[in-house]
Amino acid sequence: MSTPPPLHHLFHPAHAAAYADAMHAGVDRLTEALVGATRPATGRSPEAAERLVRRIDLDRPLGDANEALAEMGRIWLDDAVWFHDPGYAAHLNCPVVLPAVLAELFVSGVNPSLDTFDQSVGGTFVERHLVDWTAGRVGLGPDADGVFTSGGTQSNLQALLLAREVAREHHPGLDAGRMRIVASQEAHFSVQTSARLLGLDDDAVVGVATDHHRRMDPDALATALARIVAAGDVPVAVVATAGTTDFGAIDPLPAVAGLCRSFGTWLHVDAAYGGGLLASQRLRPRLAGIERADSVTVDFHKTWFQPVSCSALVVRDRRRLRHVTWRADYLNPRVSHGTQPPHQVDKSLQTTRRFDALKLWMTLRVMGADVVGSYVEHVVDLAREVGDLLADHPDLELAARPQLSTVVFRHRRGAPADEVRARLYDGGTALVAATTVDGERWLKLTLLNPAAELGDVRRLLDRVAAEGDDLLDEDEAVAS
Numbered sequence: 001m002s003t004p005p006p007l008h009h010l011f012h013p014a015h016a017a018a019y020a021d022a023m024h025a026g027v028d029r030l031t032e033a034l035v036g037a038t039r040p041a042t043g044r045s046p047e048a049a050e051r052l053v054r055r056i057d058l059d060r061p062l063g064d065a066n067e068a069l070a071e072m073g074r075i076w077l078d079d080a081v082w083f084h085d086p087g088y089a090a091h092l093n094c095p096v097v098l099p100a101v102l103a104e105l106f107v108s109g110v111n112p113s114l115d116t117f118d119q120s121v122g123g124t125f126v127e128r129h130l131v132d133w134t135a136g137r138v139g140l141g142p143d144a145d146g147v148f149t150s151g152g153t154q155s156n157l158q159a160l161l162l163a164r165e166v167a168r169e170h171h172p173g174l175d176a177g178r179m180r181i182v183a184s185q186e187a188h189f190s191v192q193t194s195a196r197l198l199g200l201d202d203d204a205v206v207g208v209a210t211d212h213h214r215r216m217d218p219d220a221l222a223t224a225l226a227r228i229v230a231a232g233d234v235p236v237a238v239v240a241t242a243g244t245t246d247f248g249a250i251d252p253l254p255a256v257a258g259l260c261r262s263f264g265t266w267l268h269v270d271a272a273y274g275g276g277l278l279a280s281q282r283l284r285p286r287l288a289g290i291e292r293a294d295s296v297t298v299d300f301h302k303t304w305f306q307p308v309s310c311s312a313l314v315v316r317d318r319r320r321l322r323h324v325t326w327r328a329d330y331l332n333p334r335v336s337h338g339t340q341p342p343h344q345v346d347k348s349l350q351t352t353r354r355f356d357a358l359k360l361w362m363t364l365r366v367m368g369a370d371v372v373g374s375y376v377e378h379v380v381d382l383a384r385e386v387g388d389l390l391a392d393h394p395d396l397e398l399a400a401r402p403q404l405s406t407v408v409f410r411h412r413r414g415a416p417a418d419e420v421r422a423r424l425y426d427g428g429t430a431l432v433a434a435t436t437v438d439g440e441r442w443l444k445l446t447l448l449n450p451a452a453e454l455g456d457v458r459r460l461l462d463r464v465a466a467e468g469d470d471l472l473d474e475d476e477a478v479a480s
């Protein structure tokens with residue numbers, strides 16, 4: 001007889017105390033790491049980070065959670081990037097709210113899958129209630145529906161898939177080579193990758209010019225749509241962005257919606273970033289027109305302070321979701337009598353799917369949307385104040401007035417953005433992003449920390465200015 005497998009790595013009622021001990025040890029380790037983090041990063045280089053990880057022999061398990069936690073600390077946690085540190089202001093990655101982290105414990109500990117009712121029970125309705133609530137905030141009307149996804153990339157893909165299928169219905173026999181997707185030049189690159197995945201031509205995405213605030217220009221959109229139709233092609237969807245990744249620009253949704261109506265085109269609003277405004281009474285009016293969309297992407301893991309992943313796609317007309325429905329005999333077969341069971345897989349591109357909705361649920365039940373909204377207001381206000389500060393800063397130059405919570409700027413005397421950024425990372429005290437604007441490299445802050453104050457950002461900017469100066473001085477010293 002073979003030896004039985006060691007079962008203490010699974011939950012068993014007989015080992016409940018050990019289970020709780022292990023979990024508590026994890027919480028202690030996490031809290032210790034959070035408390036011990038005094039700067040946003042340690043500046044570990046890719047080479048050093050790789051060396052630490054690669055030398056671990058995965059065929060020699062440690063057999064002990066505490067040892068594995070200690071090792072995990074050495075190879076990763078000790079050098080982790082801390083999004084709650086006010087020195088972090090790089091990407092759209094947010095500090096996370098406690099109710100959501102608490103929910104994560106249950107998402108993993110219970111491990112339901114949201115594909116079928118019989119694997120999730122109440123979870124199906126937690127998700128549905130949140131989808132309806134989100135669609136209600138957007139204002140999509142009584143026939144709305146949607147589903148949680150892994151992120152904005154997937155939400156956008158699913159939206160464009162639905163749009164493609166609707167276009168096929170309206171234009172029987174429509175060839176993929178004739179399909180066009182229209183988006184501003186500032187739209188997220190997932191629009192391009194979606195088009196490619198959907199079998200559209202490489203030049204299927206038509207870029208529309210933006211105005212001086214980098215918002216889609218409605219006149220340019222009208223011209224683009226008219227040209228597409230005149231060429232005998234079909235504008236399958238217009239993607240309006242509510243909060244561009246670089247400048248936080250919100251496309252003029254009412255005008256865009258009007259044009260979509262005239263051309264019979266699906267309107268998808270990518271509010272991956274700007275979706276947080278839905279939580280704020282004060283800022284919600286900036287999204288006016290979003291209620292006229294056919295589909296909307298909202299990333300809760302950006303401006304709703306949720307752990308990755310947590311995103312949703314909501315649609316105006318629930319019947320459109322059938323375009324992703326596939327019946328598998330072993331999972332969600334068509335029932336011959338009675339009503340179809342409430343299977344979320346019928347609306348999703350994913351099959352097995354995390355119960356990410358529980359995080360948002362706990363957030364709303366503990367804090368409520370108004371508190372989330374106050375966080376969003378804080379970072380938007382902060383960005384405006386930082387913009388004011390940079391508008392007449394002696395050493396730094398502002399690219400444009402902040403519209404959401406990003407700030408694009410550079411070193412006035414011309415220290416290269418990427419080098420400044422790399423030096424800041426190496427020092428570990430300040431993390432900023434960089435981007436290209438009209439062919440030139442600029443630095444970018446993405447402010448998503450509700451606990452960050454103007455003084456924190458001022459200190460961060462001082463470091464940027466100082467690194468830029470040092471860089472130029474060193475270059476001069478080398479040159480002379």
Ligand SMILES: *Cc1c(COP(=O)(O)O)cnc(C)c1O
Pocket residue numbers: 092150151152153154156188190241243244245270271272273299311
């Ligand atoms: C972040 C972002 C995306 C992509 O979302 P992920 O969650 O990263 O997949 C799409 N659109 C916009 C405007 C974004 O800011």
